[in-house]
Amino acid sequence: MSPFKSSPRPAAGADARSDLPQGTLDLLILKVLALEPLHGYAIAQRLQQVSRDVVQVQQGTLYPALHRLEQQGWIKAAWAETETGREAKFYELTAAGREQLEKETANWSRLSAAINLVLETE
16 A cells, blocks of 8 residues: 555546646746736636647636736736627736746746656666
């Protein structure tokens, strides 16, 4: 019997946050917003689309992350009309957010390269 507890894999469509390493969602949100300002639903859709349905972020995970990023000064928000004519809060990367994106991208590249080295060891 293994001393490690195993947790069941989330069901299809479950919150992807549990599958993402800590801090990864913030990095992904910053990257998506580096391209253009988007409202929350569009951010979730873009993440799902670009990841080919692997990253599916639920509202209960996305909006607290957006709020946290806004509090840190990495994104700013403003109300505007969506393409369907509804009012929504649009999020935009700040200069500090661009700097943070660069730092986190460099850290992610370094860490993922190191993990690959370990995984490729025979």
